[in-house]
Amino acid sequence: MQKIMRSFPASSVQTPCGVKISTSLAHVLLTLFKAQDSLVNQQILAKELSLNKSSIARICTELEESGFIKIGTNVNDKRNNTVVLTTKGLKLSERLKNQGDKHFQSILERIPKNKINEILNSLEVLINALELDN
Numbered sequence: 001m002q003k004i005m006r007s008f009p010a011s012s013v014q015t016p017c018g019v020k021i022s023t024s025l026a027h028v029l030l031t032l033f034k035a036q037d038s039l040v041n042q043q044i045l046a047k048e049l050s051l052n053k054s055s056i057a058r059i060c061t062e063l064e065e066s067g068f069i070k071i072g073t074n075v076n077d078k079r080n081n082t083v084v085l086t087t088k089g090l091k092l093s094e095r096l097k098n099q100g101d102k103h104f105q106s107i108l109e110r111i112p113k114n115k116i117n118e119i120l121n122s123l124e125v126l127i128n129a130l131e132l133d134n
Helices: 002-006 023-034 042-049 053-065 087-109 113-131
Strands: 069-072 082-085
Touching: 023 042, 023 053, 023 069, 023 082, 023 087, 042 053, 053 069, 082 087
Parallel strands: none
Antiparallel strands: 069 082
16 A cells, blocks of 8 residues: 555645645545535535544635635535535536546556456545444
């Protein structure tokens, strides 16, 4: 695991695919991008990204101050603010997705085709094991 984690850049201001934004901010943007047609609040983001509410609140505040998201009041539950991408956030999210897809596709292309399913299955087992800790 350490070797895998060290293979990604340690930069806190750039994603592994080269976009100049921290990975934590990128993860929130990509989660919102994938859920565009759904109502998303900070509680959903916290659960989806396995982060506590205060971390999500801090990240959302930073993204809102940068103009990437808009935080609003949920009329059904005033304790859980809704979060939506702005036009600027949508453009950055699309860029993150496209560059990320290219980056990870280039990694997959270096793996022998007969091993890809084996690796994906192993990763699923690893992810499930890690979720038991949360």
